Amino acid sequence: MRLSVRLMLAMTALVLCTVAALGLLSYANIGHAMVPAGIQRLADQTKARIGGIDALLSTVRNETLAARTFPSHQRIQRAQASGGIDPQDGLAEESARRTLAEIYAGQMTAKPGILRYRYIGVADGGRELVRVDRNTSDRSPRIVSAAELRRLGHEEFFRRGIALAEREVEMTWTRGDPADATTAAPVVIFATPVRTAANEPFGLIVLEVDMRPTFERIRAALSEDTRSYIVDGDGPYLANLREGRIVPTYAAGRWQDDFPALAAALGNKNGAAAVLTAPDGLRVAAVIGLVRFPNGMRAGVIETIAFDTIMAPAKALQSASLIVALVAGLVAVLVSVLLSRSLARPVVQLTAAVEQFAHTGQIAVPRGLSGETLRLATAFEHMTSEIDSATEALRAKSEQLDKIIASMADAVAVIDGNGNRVFANPRCLALFGEAAEIGSDQWSSKYKRFKADGVTPMPDDDSPSSRARRGESFDNVDLGIRQGDDAPLIQLVASARPIENPDGSFGGAVIVYRDITALKEAERQLRQAQKMQAIGQLTGGVAHDLNNILTVLTGGIEILTEGVSDRPALKEVALMVDQAVARASDLTNGLLSFARKQPLQPRSIDVNALMEETARLLRSTFSGTIEIDFRPAPGLWPALADPSQLSSALLNLAINARDAMPGGGRLLLETANVNLDKVYAEQHDEVTPGCYVVLVITDTGTGIPASIRDRVFEPFFTTKAVGEGTGLGLSMVYGFVKQSGGHIEIHSQEGTGTAIRLYLPSASAQGSAATVPAPAAQGGREAILVVEDDVLVRSYVLTDLAALGYTTHAAASAAQAMAMVYDEIEFDLLFTDVMLGGAINGAQLADELRKYRPHLKVLFTSGYGDRVLEQQSVGAQGAPLLEKPYRRADLARMLRLALDGPVGRNSRS
Ligand SMILES: Nc1ncnc2c1ncn2[C@@H]1O[C@H](COP(=O)(O)OP(=O)(O)OP(=O)(O)O)[C@@H](O)[C@H]1O
Ligand SMILES: [Mg+2]
Numbered sequence: 001m002r003l004s005v006r007l008m009l010a011m012t013a014l015v016l017c018t019v020a021a022l023g024l025l026s027y028a029n030i031g032h033a034m035v036p037a038g039i040q041r042l043a044d045q046t047k048a049r050i051g052g053i054d055a056l057l058s059t060v061r062n063e064t065l066a067a068r069t070f071p072s073h074q075r076i077q078r079a080q081a082s083g084g085i086d087p088q089d090g091l092a093e094e095s096a097r098r099t100l101a102e103i104y105a106g107q108m109t110a111k112p113g114i115l116r117y118r119y120i121g122v123a124d125g126g127r128e129l130v131r132v133d134r135n136t137s138d139r140s141p142r143i144v145s146a147a148e149l150r151r152l153g154h155e156e157f158f159r160r161g162i163a164l165a166e167r168e169v170e171m172t173w174t175r176g177d178p179a180d181a182t183t184a185a186p187v188v189i190f191a192t193p194v195r196t197a198a199n200e201p202f203g204l205i206v207l208e209v210d211m212r213p214t215f216e217r218i219r220a221a222l223s224e225d226t227r228s229y230i231v232d233g234d235g236p237y238l239a240n241l242r243e244g245r246i247v248p249t250y251a252a253g254r255w256q257d258d259f260p261a262l263a264a265a266l267g268n269k270n271g272a273a274a275v276l277t278a279p280d281g282l283r284v285a286a287v288i289g290l291v292r293f294p295n296g297m298r299a300g301v302i303e304t305i306a307f308d309t310i311m312a313p314a315k316a317l318q319s320a321s322l323i324v325a326l327v328a329g330l331v332a333v334l335v336s337v338l339l340s341r342s343l344a345r346p347v348v349q350l351t352a353a354v355e356q357f358a359h360t361g362q363i364a365v366p367r368g369l370s371g372e373t374l375r376l377a378t379a380f381e382h383m384t385s386e387i388d389s390a391t392e393a394l395r396a397k398s399e400q401l402d403k404i405i406a407s408m409a410d411a412v413a414v415i416d417g418n419g420n421r422v423f424a425n426p427r428c429l430a431l432f433g434e435a436a437e438i439g440s441d442q443w444s445s446k447y448k449r450f451k452a453d454g455v456t457p458m459p460d461d462d463s464p465s466s467r468a469r470r471g472e473s474f475d476n477v478d479l480g481i482r483q484g485d486d487a488p489l490i491q492l493v494a495s496a497r498p499i500e501n502p503d504g505s506f507g508g509a510v511i512v513y514r515d516i517t518a519l520k521e522a523e524r525q526l527r528q529a530q531k532m533q534a535i536g537q538l539t540g541g542v543a544h545d546l547n548n549i550l551t552v553l554t555g556g557i558e559i560l561t562e563g564v565s566d567r568p569a570l571k572e573v574a575l576m577v578d579q580a581v582a583r584a585s586d587l588t589n590g591l592l593s594f595a596r597k598q599p600l601q602p603r604s605i606d607v608n609a610l611m612e613e614t615a616r617l618l619r620s621t622f623s624g625t626i627e628i629d630f631r632p633a634p635g636l637w638p639a640l641a642d643p644s645q646l647s648s649a650l651l652n653l654a655i656n657a658r659d660a661m662p663g664g665g666r667l668l669l670e671t672a673n674v675n676l677d678k679v680y681a682e683q684h685d686e687v688t689p690g691c692y693v694v695l696v697i698t699d700t701g702t703g704i705p706a707s708i709r710d711r712v713f714e715p716f717f718t719t720k721a722v723g724e725g726t727g728l729g730l731s732m733v734y735g736f737v738k739q740s741g742g743h744i745e746i747h748s749q750e751g752t753g754t755a756i757r758l759y760l761p762s763a764s765a766q767g768s769a770a771t772v773p774a775p776a777a778q779g780g781r782e783a784i785l786v787v788e789d790d791v792l793v794r795s796y797v798l799t800d801l802a803a804l805g806y807t808t809h810a811a812a813s814a815a816q817a818m819a820m821v822y823d824e825i826e827f828d829l830l831f832t833d834v835m836l837g838g839a840i841n842g843a844q845l846a847d848e849l850r851k852y853r854p855h856l857k858v859l860f861t862s863g864y865g866d867r868v869l870e871q872q873s874v875g876a877q878g879a880p881l882l883e884k885p886y887r888r889a890d891l892a893r894m895l896r897l898a899l900d901g902p903v904g905r906n907s908r909s
Contacts, residue, residue: 003340003351006340009336019328026317038309042226042273042287047289050299050300054299057171057291060190063207064191067192073203075089075099076203077202077203080123097129101132104130104143105117108132108141119206120158122162122201126151127150128144129149130143131144132144156172160172161193161204163201164193164295166195168192169294172189173232173236173299174188187210189208191204218241218301226303226305227284227304228241229241229255229302230301231255259288261276262274262288270289270292272287284304285305288300347373349368349369353377363381364381406426411425411513412424415511417506447482450480452479468496473498477495491515492514493513494514496511535594539592540591540592540595543588543591550584550885551885552792554885554886555888561575585885590728593645593736596736598645598735600739601642603640603642605643607671607760612632615628627666631669633671637764638693641742645740646760648732653697653733654697665753667697670695671693673762686738690761691761693761695760696756697755698756699755703748703752714727737760740760742759744757779805779806780806781805782806784808784809785817786801787830788812789813797891801831801895804892807827814836818848821849821852829857831858832845832859832861846858859882859894862881
C-alpha cells in the first residue's frame with residue numbers, strides 16, 4: 001500500500017477513533033446520570049401517589065374513630081341492657097338504631113367513597129345492629145331493614161376488630177362483597193370496637209371505602225411509559241392500573257414473586273428502587289412506595305418505567321454523536337488526503353530515486369526536496385557512491401581469488417561443519433567427478449583408498465576427508481584411490497586445514513589434493529631406466545672382456561683343430577671345445593645385445609613382409625592349439641632396423657607368448673604407423689618424438705604379474721624352470737629395440753594376456769642403408785698395421801694375418817702406432833680395435849693418421865659395440881667394422897673388403 005494512502009488511513013482512523021471514544025464516553029456518562037435521575041422521578045411520583053392513598057385512608061380511619069362518639073351507640077347499648085328501652089331517654093332500641101342508621105346514611109351521602117356503614121353487635125353471633133349500603137339504582141345510601149341484617153360473628157375482620165382495644169382501628173383490604181354488586185371493588189374495611197362501661201366489647205363500627213376513584217385518579221395521571229400496580233404490602237396485587245384492571249387482580253399472584261429484586265431492595269423500608277427485568281421480559285426501572293397503618297395493614301404502589309425511556313436522551317445524544325463522527329470522519333479524510341500527500345511526496349520521490357538506484361546503479365537527488373529529506377537524500381547519494389567503490393574493489397578481489405583457485409593445478413575442496421562439500425574447484429571436479437560429494441557416504445563408497453604403496457587398503461577413518469572432518473590439520477598425506485578394481489590407481493598427496501567459526505567452533509575444512517600419479521610414474525620409469533642402464537653397463541663390460549677371451553679361444557681352437565687333424569681323439573676334444581666356445585659366444589652376444597652393444601646393420605625393412613614370414617614360420621612350428629593371426633596395416637612405413645635382429649626379437653616374443661599359453665590360445669601379430677608426439681616422448685624415457693612403425697605381439701596367456709613387470713627385461717630374469725629359459729630373451733629384445741632408436745612397451749593383465757609393442761623408427765625420413773653382399777674369403781700380400789691393446793688377441797690376429805699371407809706390423813696402443821707411422825713404416829691398411837686403452841681410441845687414431853696419409857684404408861674391430869661410438873666415429877668415417885669374436889674367414893673377407901673397396905666405404909660383418 002502506498003505511503004500516502006497509509007498516512008491517510010492512519011489519520012482518518014485516528015480522528016474516527018477519537019470521535020467514537022468521545023461519543024461512547026459521553027453516552028456512558030449520560031447513561032450513568034440518566035438512570036438515577038429517571039428513578040428519582042419515578043420515586044417522587046410513587047411517593048406522591050402513596051401519599052394520596054395514605055391521606056385518604058388516614059382520614060377514613062379518623063372518621064371511623066370519630067364515629068364512636070355518636071350517642072346512638074351508647075343508647076342502643078343502654079336499651080339492650082335495660083330490656084329494650086333506654087332508661088335515660090326512654091326510647092326503644094329500635095329508635096336508637098334508626099337514628100344511628102340515619103346518621104350513617106348522612107355520612108355516606110357526604111362521602112360517596114363510603115360503600116357501607118355498619119354497626120355489628122357482639123350479641124347474637126355478631127348480628128348486625130345497623131347497616132347502610134348503596135344497594136340502590138342511583139347508589140344513594142339505603143338503610144337496610146331489620147329482616148336483612150345478618151350474623152357476621154364468623155368473619156375474620158369481625159373477630160380481629162372486636163378483639164381490639166379502645167381507640168384502635170382494624171384495616172383490611174378486601175374485594176368487597178361479591179354478593180353486593182356495589183361493593184365488588186377494591187375496598188378497605190375499617191373496624192373499631194365500642195365497649196361497655198365495664199370495658200366489655202359490645203359492638204363493632206365497620207366502614208367500607210371504595211378505592212376505585214383513588215386508583216382511577218392515579219391511572220389518569222400515569223405517563224405513557226409508566227406502569228403502575230397497587231399492591232397489598234403483604235403480597236397480593238390490588239390493581240394493575242396500566243391495563244385498567246382496577247377491579248381486583250387480587251390473589252392473582254404476589255408482587256414479590258414478580259419483582260424479587262425490588263422486594264429484596266425494600267426490606268423493612270417504605271420505599272425502594274431497582275433496575276430489573278419485568279415479568280413480561282422488558283427491562284425496566286421499578287420503584288415501590290409503601291405506607292403502613294397502625295394495625296399492620298400496608299398499601300403499596302409499584303411503578304415501572306422502560307429502561308429505554310430513561311435512556312432516551314442518551315440515545316438521542318448517541319445518534320447526534322454518530323452524525324458528528326461521520327462529519328468529522330469526512331473532514332478528516334479530506335484533511336488527511338491533503339496532508340498525507342504533502343508529507344509523502346518527498347518520501348515517494350526518495351523511494352523512486354532508490355528504486356532507480358537498485359535498477360540502474362545511478363542515483364540522483366530528487367529536485368524540490370528540502371530540510372531533512374534533502375539531507376537524507378544527499379547522505380544516501382554519498383553512501384551509494386562509497387558502496388559502489390567498495391563493491392567494485394571487493395568484486396575485483398573476489399574475481400582474482402576465483403581465478404586463482406580455478407586455475408590451481410591442485411584440487412581444492414571445502415567442506416562445512418557437517419562434512420558436506422560446499423566448494424570444489426575445476427581440478428577437484430575433474431579428479432573426483434561432478435557427483436562426488438567429498439565427505440559424504442556416497443564419496444566414501446565411490447573410491448577405494450590405499451596407503452602410499454598403492455596396495456595396502458587405507459581404513460576409512462584414516463582418509464584425509466575423514467581426518468579433515470574431525471578438524472585435524474595435516475600436510476602431505478600420501479594415498480592412492482581407485483574407482484573400481486580395474487580402474488587405474490590415482491596417487492595423491494592431501495593436506496588439510498580446519499576452518500574456525502567466529503565463536504571458535506569447528507566450521508569446516510579446506511582440503512587440497514595434489515595428483516602425483518604422473519610424478520610417481522616418472523619416478524618409477526627413472527628408477528627402471530637407471531637400473532637398466534646400470535645392468536647394461538655391467539653386462540657390457542663383462543661381455544667385452546669375455547669377447548676378447550673368446551676371440552683368442554676361437555682362433556686358438558681353430559689352429560689346434562688343424563694341428564690335431566691326424567689324431568681323431570684329440571680332434572674330437574678340440575671340436576667339443578670349439579662348440580662350447582661357440583655357445584659362450586652366443587651368450588656373450590645376447591648380453592651385448594641387451595647392453596645395446598651388439599653390432600647392428602640397420603636398413604630399411606618392409607616390416608609387414610618380415611612379420612608375414614615370421615607368422616608362417618610360427619604356424620609351422622607351434623602346436624595347433626595356438627591360433628596365429630597376422631593383421632598387417634596397409635601403407636605401413638618402412639622401418640629402420642637390423643632385419644635379422646628384428647626377426648630373432650619377434651621369435652623371442654612369440655616363444656614367450658607360446659610359453660605363456662600352455663593350454664593353447666591366440667597369438668596376434670599386428671603392425672601400425674604411429675606418430676609419437678612430444679608429450680609422449682616426455683612421459684617416456686629415451687623416446688624421441690617422430691614417426692614410428694609399431695609391431696604388436698598379443699597373446700591370451702597367463703599375463704605378467706604386476707610385481708615382476710619391472711624386472712622382465714633384466715638379463716637372466718626368468719620365471720621358467722632351470723634349463724627351460726635363460727632369462728635373456730626379453731633383455732635382448734629390449735637392448736635391440738633401444739639400440740635401434742626405438743621403444744618398447746608391455747601391457748599385461750594377469751589371467752588375460754600380454755601385449756608387447758615394439759616401436760621402430762620409420763626409415764622414410766632417414767633413408768635406407770643397403771646391405772652389401774659379402775665378398776669371398778681370400779688372403780693377400782699387403783702390409784697391415786695391427787693396433788690391439790689385448791696381447792692375447794694381438795698375437796692371435798698376427799698369427800691369422802700371417803697365415804693369410806699378409807705382412808704385419810703390431811702396436812699395443814694408439815701412441816705406439818702413431819710413433820711407427822711417424823717413423824714411416826710401410827703399410828697398406830690400418831686394422832685397429834675401436835676401444836684402445838689410453839687417451840685415443842681407434843677411430844681417433846685413424847683420423848690422426850689420415851693427416852699424413854689421406855688415402856689410408858682402415859678396418860675397425862670391436863667387441864664393445866658401443867652404439868654411440870660406432871655412429872659418431874666409426875660410422876662417420878665410413879670404414880668397415882669387424883665384430884669380435886670373429887673367425888679367420890670373417891677376418892679374411894673383411895680385410896679384402898677394406899683393401900679393395902674405396903676409401904670411406906662403410907660395411908659391417
Ligand atoms: N608373453 C608373456 N606372457 C607371460 N609372461 C611372460 C611373457 N613374456 C615374458 N614373460 C615373463 O618374463 C620372463 C622373462 O622372459 P625372457 O624372455 O626374458 O626369459 P625366458 O623366456 O624366461 O627365457 P629365455 O627367453 O631366455 O628362454 C619369463 O620368464 C616370463 O615369466
Ligand atoms: Mg623368452
